[in-house]
Amino acid sequence: MKSTMGKENGKKIIFHIHNLSRGGAERVVVNLSENFVHDGYRVKIVTEETAETEYELPDGVERIDAGIHADGGRLSGILGVFLRFHRIRQRRVRLRRVLEREAPGLVIAFGKSANYRAVPAAKGICPVLVSVRNDPDKDYAGRLNALFNRKYLYRADGCVFQTKEAQAFFPVPFQKKSRIILNPINEKYLHVNVPEVRKKVIVNVGRIAAQKNQALLIRAFARLNQRLPGYELHIYGSDSGDGTKEHLCELAQESGVENLVVFCGSSDSLEKEVPLCALFVLSSDYEGLPNALMEAMAMRMPVIATNCPCGGAAMIIKDGVNGRLVPVGDCDAMTEAMEMLLRDPEYAEKLGREAGKIGELASSERVYGQWKEYVEELRMRGI
Numbered sequence: 001m002k003s004t005m006g007k008e009n010g011k012k013i014i015f016h017i018h019n020l021s022r023g024g025a026e027r028v029v030v031n032l033s034e035n036f037v038h039d040g041y042r043v044k045i046v047t048e049e050t051a052e053t054e055y056e057l058p059d060g061v062e063r064i065d066a067g068i069h070a071d072g073g074r075l076s077g078i079l080g081v082f083l084r085f086h087r088i089r090q091r092r093v094r095l096r097r098v099l100e101r102e103a104p105g106l107v108i109a110f111g112k113s114a115n116y117r118a119v120p121a122a123k124g125i126c127p128v129l130v131s132v133r134n135d136p137d138k139d140y141a142g143r144l145n146a147l148f149n150r151k152y153l154y155r156a157d158g159c160v161f162q163t164k165e166a167q168a169f170f171p172v173p174f175q176k177k178s179r180i181i182l183n184p185i186n187e188k189y190l191h192v193n194v195p196e197v198r199k200k201v202i203v204n205v206g207r208i209a210a211q212k213n214q215a216l217l218i219r220a221f222a223r224l225n226q227r228l229p230g231y232e233l234h235i236y237g238s239d240s241g242d243g244t245k246e247h248l249c250e251l252a253q254e255s256g257v258e259n260l261v262v263f264c265g266s267s268d269s270l271e272k273e274v275p276l277c278a279l280f281v282l283s284s285d286y287e288g289l290p291n292a293l294m295e296a297m298a299m300r301m302p303v304i305a306t307n308c309p310c311g312g313a314a315m316i317i318k319d320g321v322n323g324r325l326v327p328v329g330d331c332d333a334m335t336e337a338m339e340m341l342l343r344d345p346e347y348a349e350k351l352g353r354e355a356g357k358i359g360e361l362a363s364s365e366r367v368y369g370q371w372k373e374y375v376e377e378l379r380m381r382g383i
Contacts, residue, residue: 012042013375014102016095016118017110020063021051022238022266023207024183024291025110025133031184032108034058035368036375046098048091048113053238053266064102066094088117096121105379109156112139119152127157127378135286135310136169158378160371162289165311179374182289182316184367188271189295190359194352195276198345200231202338203277205270205292206284208248208263209240213306213329215251217283220334222255228339233257234277236264275299279341279348284308285328289315294362297323297355302348304337306330316361322354 015033020026033043037060045057048067057063068090099107099122108129109118115130122128130153132140140149153159154171159178161167167175202221206212214235221233239245245263252261267273274280280296282305289312296303297316303323305313317323324341326333341348360366 011040011379012044012102012104013379014099014104014107015043015045015110016047016107016114017045018048018114019051020045020047020054020057022053022055024288025131026055027186027291028183029110030055030058031186031364032368032371033061035184035364036372037061039368039372044102044104046095064098066098067091068094092117092121096125099125106375108375115156116148116152119156127381129158129160129375129378130156131160132166133162133288135288135308136166137309138286140169157381158374160374163311163315165309166288169310179370181370181374182362182367183291183294184364185291185294185298185359185362187364189298190363192271192275192299194300198278199276201234201277202231202279202281203234203236203274203296204281204283205236205274205296206282206290207237207240208235208245209242210244211285211287212237212244213283213285214244214248216306216329216331216334217281218248218251218255218257218261219331220283220338221261222252222257223331223335224338224342225257225260227335228342231260231278231342233261234264235261236267236270236273238266270295271299274301277301278345279304279338281334281338282306282313283334286310287312293317294358298359298362300352300356302341302352303355304334304341306334316358317355321351322357323351 013036015029017026017029033045036043037058044062044064046064046066068087095117104126106127106129107118107122109115110131111133118128154174161178161180164180167178167180204214204217252258274296280301280303282290282293284306286309293303293305293313305317305325306328307314307325308328314325317325319325324337326337
């Protein structure tokens with residue numbers, strides 16, 4: 001689409017995302033915004049709210065609050081539906097006002113709600129690049145979403161997917177104007193020191209939420225403890241507040257491993273803590289492209305991951321070569337995979353060395369180059 005602004009704002013980019021909480025999509029936005037600023041672009045991030053714990057804003061990047069902060073509570077029935085759609089419209093209107101004032105050369109939206117909001121808000125102002133960050137079968141399926149996809153999503157000027165499986169979910173015309181780009185790996189996870197002898201700790205990194213299925217990991221760990229005692233399970237990540245952590249604590253107690261399962265919370269020094277551990281395990285039911293898994297691989301960790309939709313783990317792990325893949329929800333398979341690697345540390349370290357090669361494939365410089373090429377292509381359409 002053609003923009004109404006002039007060339008002087010062509011190198012101004014606005015990222016739009018719900019907040020900057022310590023999640024995978026938020027991390028990518030922060031990393032990309034920093035890279036674009038260093039490359040001479042003017043970058044602003046427009047958010048809807050401020051999370052309790054967030055990534056720091058990179059130098060030179062401005063943040064704009066465009067959220068609705070009314071304390072209206074939750075209503076059920078027709079009034080609840082009306083209030084929900086009213087707030088959706090308010091958010092879109094506020095975003096459009098920001099875009100009219102800023103007149104960027106391109107808007108890059110991250111996440112379902114941000115994608116749906118950005119396309120109509122930027123109409124007649126600038127091109128929009130959307131990004132699908134999770135399993136589309138969870139976020140974009142169903143009749144109502146199908147309507148929003150046709151009305152908003154498919155009208156975007158471009159889309160970034162993380163996996164081929166996610167791309168294949170959508171119609172061919174939409175696929176043709178999209179790209180598949182891996183997430184960038186932060187430089188601090190590259191070239192870390194790996195100890196000669198690792199601690200007897202199995203580590204999981206990810207938000208504590210039902211999607212991550214740490215319950216599967218605790219059950220598998222409890223079985224492992226009966227066969228190969230002496231290990232601990234450390235889980236890093238913020239509490240989503242949906243009751244999952246409480247359930248996991250009860251499960252650990254029922255399984256007799258409550259003294260061996262440690263909830264470590266969020267950490268800014270995973271590059272120092274994770275490599276000390278014997279094994280990294282991802283237990284999710286579904287993911288986009290899990291940053292935590294990529295970072296663990298970059299740190300040359302022996303890794304085990306569920307072969308979960310939408311194909312992110314399978315895209316970066318070749319089973320038996322640079323890691324192990326197990327079926328989603330399969331406690332037996334996960335237990336056996338963990339036991340195999342822990343009983344054969346030489347083989348585990350070999351997998352870790354192969355896993356480390358992902359650092360070249362998804363380096364920040366390489367991934368940024370792919371984003372920049374695509375951004376320039378779309379940005380030039382608006383000039």
